[in-house]
Amino acid sequence: MDEKPRNYSEMEQPKVEQKSPIIMKEPETYTASISAIGDILLHSSVYKDASIGNNQYDFTKMFVHVAPYLSQSDITMANSESIIGGQELGLSSYPQFNSPYEIGDALKESGIDVVNMANNHTLDLGEKAILNATSYWNKLDITYVGASSTVEEANRIKTLTVNHITFSFLGYTYGTNGLKPPVGKEYLVNYLNEETLKTDILRAKEISDIVVVNLHIGNEYERMYNDYQEEVAQIAADAGAHIVFAHHPHVLQPAKWYEGINGNKTFVIHSLGNFLSAQDRLYRQIGALVELEVTKTITYDVNGTPSTMIEIHHPKMLPTYVKFSNWKNYEILPLYQVTDQQLPNAQKIYDEIKKHLSQFITDLTFIENES
Template sequence: MNSRRKYIIPSIIAAALFLTGCATEQTSVADENHELVFEGRKLPIATSPSEVGLTASATLSAVGDILIHERVYKDALTEEGYDFNPMLETVKPFMEQADITVANSESIIGGSEIGLSTYPAFNSPYEVGDALKQAGVDVVTLANNHTLDRGVPAIENAVRYWDQIGMVHAGSYLSADDRSAIALMTRNDITFSFLSYTYGTNGIETPAGRDYLVNRIDPAIIQQDLKRAREKSDVVVLNLHFGVEYQKMPNAEQIELAQFAAENGADIILGHHPHVLQPPEWIDTADGRKVFVVYSLGNFLSGQDEPDRQIGAILHLDIEKKVTADSTAITIQNPAFTPTFVRSSNEKGYHVDLLKNVDPALNTVTKNHLSTWISDLQFIE
């Protein structure tokens, strides 16, 4: 359990099926005294494969909500279409340096062909996807409260376009078979899996028989999916669209669900939906793992104009994988953030800037807030 506090898991979660696993015992036989003589030097031969440790490392970054209001896509309009690339130019170096970068595509990119729209039912241009790809994003999460805003046609257009530009995606699918296939990405011999779920869809029901269109938060289903993901990957990245909008601290449901997910195999938990930053923490699990959770990454690019809703952050994590003959150990380490701010000006229009460039005092307040539960949190600016 987390050393900061103990959690009581709600009965619906406690009643979920227990995960079971199997271990394969590996043995080897070797002569411990055997030595090899080569050109006058004695070179000891390892007595067991477990004596040879193999280590790999990778970096992961993540950003929060991409919610394209009308004033944002109008600002991106050009004679040829839409160009969102200038909006990400300043922060692109902080995103593309990671081996994998994840973003929450909250407003679905159903394309101009079905009509663009803003709050409360969003539909964004395909070019949003192009800009994210150009800025270094490798994975997008699609399960959120706006997934069903414009119905099945928008989802079909969006998923097909993500596939077309080679973007890995999770949370919304076009078939049950697609949903059953875990989204995977391998970097530096470390395989990551990506899962995405939402608390709801603003009262819009999923069409009958098509639950695969959007993943909803259900502890039993999440538990099953985590088990499948662990079987296929080294690191499980779980994205949860949850919490209360504009609240700067996580509520009990977020904390309990994060604890449940950690105990059932999640390694990294990325939170979205509040549209403001909520602090990260470490969760210590019963099996000895340290799981990293950030309860909300805030808005990354949106048209919301309250200062707290203009602030976001780029998360940076280091992941190490150490393999021996007996086990594979994954370590999540060195969490760091780059605070960001969505600016709007007559000169540049909407664009994501570093918060330190906008308001140094607010940048300090933001860093203190993010450090609430991790006192040695680092910042890259």
């Protein structure tokens, strides 16, 4: 006898395994901007012009026309060429500089967040000036690199985090005009050593998204970088540095993208020139602010494992001009705003500077407004 077909109740229906749909986590994108300016080098006429009596100084008037640009980026750096050892050590100019504390106040008020202290004048007034300067930068809550007050500090990579992007900062100088730190206190200033540079960049990459290197190298007053500057820039790129801000020639040298051995791109400005000084020849009165945009994108695979991509793009520059007369009335002006009355053939000079800076880089634009 045939078996009757079995009727399954709803509860008895065969179960079919249902797989949950894979939900990919959405990518996350963060952006931040970083800027840098060149040398803050206070010759005696500059700090005398800032004197307000009673051994006190006010430099803010010199920055009025450029402060809006300095404060636009999330992080802005400066090269503190003349050390702020303070009034108690005695102010001095070339060849061994010592500057008033108040230049630090003006930089802070103008929007500076980080200063590089590694340069050929770091040891001009010895250990005491370095300790005074680092103490004052700490008081202002301005991060400094390239010089240290202790060996522990010298071994620490300094970082700042903005919009979920962590920047690390390094600074080195080719030398200190023949002056040497006290025996056992070599940590006071960072000297450029290729192996140390590579090691520090790798250390910085472990704790940050962006590695910013400050280099004090090159030949003074030469408008083109030399083979050694190229060599060091390539070493930094191969080690994985993202940005190199360089100083020392006191004149502007061109910007350039370098490709590292791993295919990474490194932005290098070989010299940002003088931002504030009393040097009185045309190209020594012209400096610049450079601005870069950083993008950090985090994507996730099917297992939720993150992968991070860093991009540096949209390089911009603001050439500047230090205007003064009879060693007084110092002002830093955006070069695009300078008139023929202030600088004969101003527009022609501005056009030449733009061409000079951008000759090896196709994506460089120039800032010609305050917003």
